[in-house]
Amino acid sequence: MSSLTPLTSVLGKTRAKHLLKRATYCVTKSRLEEFSAYTVDQAVAKLLEPNVKKLSQPINYETGNPWIENDPILGVVDPSFSTQKLIEGTYAWWLDEAKNDKSLRSRMTYFLFSFLSIDTVSLRGKRGFFYDYLRLLEMYTLGSFKDLMFQVSINNLMLSYLDNGFNTAVNPNENYAREVLELFTIGKGPSTGVGDYTHYTEEDIVQAARLLTGWRIGKDRVTNHGGDNGGIPTGYPLVNRHDFGEKVFSERFGNRVISAYDSSNKTESQKIERMKTELVEFFDMIFDQEATAKYVCRRMYRYFVSANITKEVENDIIAPLSDTFRINYSFEEIIIQLLKSEHFYDEDDHVRGDEIIGGMIKSPLELMLQTLTITNYPVPDAIEESKNHYLFFYRREMVRDFLELSGQKPFDPPSVAGFPAIYEAPLYDKFWFNPATIISRYNLGALLLNKNATKVDFKVTTFVEKNVSVPFSVDVLITELIELFFSKPVSEERTMYFSNEILLDNGTLTPSMWTNEWSNYRSTGNNIGTEAALVPLFKALIWSQEFQTN
Known part of the structure; x- marks a missing residue:
């Protein structure tokens, strides 16, 4: 029987290797010896410790200057840049920092990237967008996924990649709305009729696209409407491009209504706050659904544990994991529960270590x-x-x-x-x-x-x-x-x-x-x-x- 019961014994060599290889990119002989002597509580606590980067950002290898922002150590930002070199420099910077990261944050960052995918084609001529996106994902590796989805929705790179930066009340664009539902949160589910996908409908996409109107790409990286998001630049709202009308979602969301807003005689700041409130209500609605938590937990399970989700795993691992997730949508809570479990170490059946350890092809x-x-x-x-x-x-x-x-x-x-x-x-x-x-x-x-x-x-x-x-x-x-x-x-x-x-x-x-x-x-x-x-x-x-x- 699959079990999320925490492992109680000292890890030993095989389980220590398994944990480090699945949760980090940094696997050294000294770390293997160190983790072999830990209990699972000690080991996971160690992986949750903050990671200190060697370099805060990529540098121009031709000048030695930082490429994104002024830095007290690296110096003044290099004003001239080749977009292609900047992209490749950011690749190198992230890969090297991930290699040295002794925590689970880089591995979690890439999990989030694999979940909320973009590509760097969207970056042409836009300094720092890719860097900002990676920083955003890393910031929320142990935070609330619901909060992250709000941030991603107004992130410059995502606004560019899925065209929501061009979504207006008079010319709605459904690209981002569709992917939010199909790929990023609740999942499509089997089709049950024309335009009905079990968890949402085509009409829900239409309503979501209306709700997401009005956000624009902040090409100069100076605006921030993300609140307490570490100062990461965001896009900006154009209130005259937003649809403030009533949005009525389908029975898949309990016929949820996001009320119309009378924007007449309202200040611009009041209208902006209403746009943000609608975004919060939209994700509240999605995350209220049990299917959303299960979808996210399945994605995490396949990334960290195994591609094989049997009925037993669905009932004994995914369901209780999603119950934990629904408390506050914290990644930290579910990754701790998963990495400490007997199941993660394949210790919950009569043949131990036969399926999960060594059971996934490395990317x-x-x-x-x-x-x-x-x-x-x-x-x-x-x-x-x-x-x-x-x-x-x-x-x-x-x-x-x-x-x-x-x-x-x-x-x-x-x-x-x-x-x-x-x-x-x-x-x-x-x-x-x-x-x-x-x-x-x-x-x-x-x-x-x-x-x-x-x-x-x-x-x-x-x-x-x-x-x-x-x-x-x-x-x-x-x-x-x-x-x-x-x-x-x-x-x-x-x-x-x-x-x-x-x-x-x-x-x-x-x-x-x-x-x-x-x-x-x-x-x-x-x-x-x-x-x-x-x-x-x-x-x-x-x-x-x-x-x-x-």
């Missing part, structure tokens, strides 16, 4: 960032080696030559629904593996070892020396690397494969020869022999099915 983003952190890969410093950091390592190698070729340009999904692996049944995460992407995924190890491309001279010998207790012993070397890289123990047959077929190259080396090769490296500093044996092992570990899954 390219997870694969890349977790490989960088597990190997403690020396990414060029963002300030001291700006060009290598932004241009060569992240823009060209990690984004262009890995993430894009693997099917996940991270902030440009193929549609407003996001990446198919996030939402599309029945394959879900299996979408990440296909004939067009598999070669790129398998080539990640080789890519990281190409110093001409990455501008990083990464030596596997050095990595092994720092992470294996007795590197001259074949048995210890293979055992400890498997324990570090893989989510759960493997069979003796797989261990022997990495040992005999890969490291020892089917008898080309013997264990004693390996010991001598390592001794030679330690005495002379010459790593040619050790690298020759370890590079194939490094690549094989990364392309193995055990490492390609979490």
